[in-house]
Amino acid sequence: MKLTPEQQAILDGERGEVPAKVMKTLVMYGETFGAETMVPVTGRLGHTVISFGINAMKPVYDLYDRLLEAGMEFRQPFTADPLPLDRNVPSNLLQDLVFRQFMYKQQGRYEDQLRRMGMTSDRDFTCACYFDQVGNIPEKGDVLSWAESSAVSYANSVLGARCNRNSGIIDVFGSAVGYVPCFGLLTDEGRRASWVVEVRTTRRPEAQLLGSAVGMKVMEDVPYIRGLDTWLGTELNADARAYLKDFGAAAASNGAVGLYHVEHLTPEAVEQGEGLILPDAQVYVVDDAELDRVRASYPVMWKDPDAEPKLCFIGCPHLTMEQLADWTKKLEQGLKETGREKVTVPTVFTTAPAVLEEFNRGPYSVRLRKTGVILSYICPLMYMNNPLSKKMPVITNSNKLRTYTSARYYTDGEVLDILTGKEAK
Ligand code: F3S
Numbered sequence: 001m002k003l004t005p006e007q008q009a010i011l012d013g014e015r016g017e018v019p020a021k022v023m024k025t026l027v028m029y030g031e032t033f034g035a036e037t038m039v040p041v042t043g044r045l046g047h048t049v050i051s052f053g054i055n056a057m058k059p060v061y062d063l064y065d066r067l068l069e070a071g072m073e074f075r076q077p078f079t080a081d082p083l084p085l086d087r088n089v090p091s092n093l094l095q096d097l098v099f100r101q102f103m104y105k106q107q108g109r110y111e112d113q114l115r116r117m118g119m120t121s122d123r124d125f126t127c128a129c130y131f132d133q134v135g136n137i138p139e140k141g142d143v144l145s146w147a148e149s150s151a152v153s154y155a156n157s158v159l160g161a162r163c164n165r166n167s168g169i170i171d172v173f174g175s176a177v178g179y180v181p182c183f184g185l186l187t188d189e190g191r192r193a194s195w196v197v198e199v200r201t202t203r204r205p206e207a208q209l210l211g212s213a214v215g216m217k218v219m220e221d222v223p224y225i226r227g228l229d230t231w232l233g234t235e236l237n238a239d240a241r242a243y244l245k246d247f248g249a250a251a252a253s254n255g256a257v258g259l260y261h262v263e264h265l266t267p268e269a270v271e272q273g274e275g276l277i278l279p280d281a282q283v284y285v286v287d288d289a290e291l292d293r294v295r296a297s298y299p300v301m302w303k304d305p306d307a308e309p310k311l312c313f314i315g316c317p318h319l320t321m322e323q324l325a326d327w328t329k330k331l332e333q334g335l336k337e338t339g340r341e342k343v344t345v346p347t348v349f350t351t352a353p354a355v356l357e358e359f360n361r362g363p364y365s366v367r368l369r370k371t372g373v374i375l376s377y378i379c380p381l382m383y384m385n386n387p388l389s390k391k392m393p394v395i396t397n398s399n400k401l402r403t404y405t406s407a408r409y410y411t412d413g414e415v416l417d418i419l420t421g422k423e424a425k
Pocket of ligand 1: 249315316318401
């Protein structure tokens with residue numbers, strides 16, 4: 001690794017022993033991936049994937065205590081992933097006990113650490129930190145030190161920023177010293193596509209299903225997607241951005257995609273077009289039959305596959321304002337058609353705290369609550385990832401939640417039919 005004099009000075013301990021160790025960790029991390037240089041983090045804000053205080057991760061919080069005790073100066077303030085707990089989300093007494101007394105016992109301690117390390121605000125716990133209401137929106141070409149896979153995918157692909165798929169802790173370390181190792185998605189070559197995905201469906205593909213198909217096929221490679229502009233248009237408007245948010249989260253979790261290009265739509269594809277495609281790129285054709293095949297391959301993890309759903313989570317990744325309004329209208333219409341007043345399954349919509357505030361000031365909030373839907377700012381994955389919740393038959397439209405938990409995936413249309421009573425599960 002060739003370091004600049006300033007980077008070498010940090011490594012040599014000029015800023016103190018702890019920053020030197022942080023720098024050493026980043027250098028070793030970079031060397032593992034063949035990085036030859038460290039580059040400055042240029043994004044205005046960092047983002048950390050660890051937002052939860054669980055006992056199993058006590059060594060992480062001990063480590064952060066050491067950074068704070070050493071007076072480590074954090075070069076970049078940051079936002080963080082969603083919080084794990086919200087009393088509005090239905091839970092039984094046993095779950096409450098497990099969540100608060102055992103699982104998330106370190107939560108208070110960790111949130112206090114985050115504030116002291118440079119968390120921007122208590123309102124900024126969301127995986128969709130790039131929403132206008134939150135404001136952590138990197139510029140094109142910015143170098144980032146993030147780790148949340150859905151946010152990294154969005155920043156790289158939709159915003160044209162540059163970020164590797166780092167891990168928790170590494171994200172905070174990069175924000176602390178202000179440098180990250182240069183490899184992979186930070187380089188021009190690493191951003192070229194080794195796959196061409198041809199979308200040839202007869203209708204707009206479900207974002208979370210297409211993302212799943214692409215992720216499982218290309219894994220950690222970069223795909224160049226043709227044919228999606230037929231369904232999304234060529235303008236990165238609110239609808240296209242929400243679609244790509246959901247598509248990217250599914251591709252990042254069902255595979256390990258950190259960057260994708262959509263022909264005529266995403267910034268680098270618009271600028272460089274087919275020049276982004278590597279000469280020996282492989283081709284993956286996605287048609288209706290392929291999406292059906294992928295969908296049919298999902299295992300049902302429920303103990304009783306015929307159980308009635310007990311809970312429904314929508315909003316992984318967090319929902320945009322437009323998605324909240326859209327769901328409200330569709331639920332109202334569906335309930336009107338079936339002559340019902342409330343959704344048939346306890347349902348939680350999750351979004352960023354700042355979006356929630358704005359939504360609550362607008363006309364749709366009362367209308368949505370009238371359908372029985374509960375609004376929250378949590379991460380559904382953190383609700384699901386324990387033995388008690390695992391046993392619950394939970395449904396979702398999120399392919400990320402399906403992948404990491406026992407939740408069962410349904411398309412938006414199917415969820416709507418279940419919630420409005422048009423179709424029994
Ligand atoms: Fe966000 Fe949690 Fe889903 S971080 S993408 S809501 S798993």
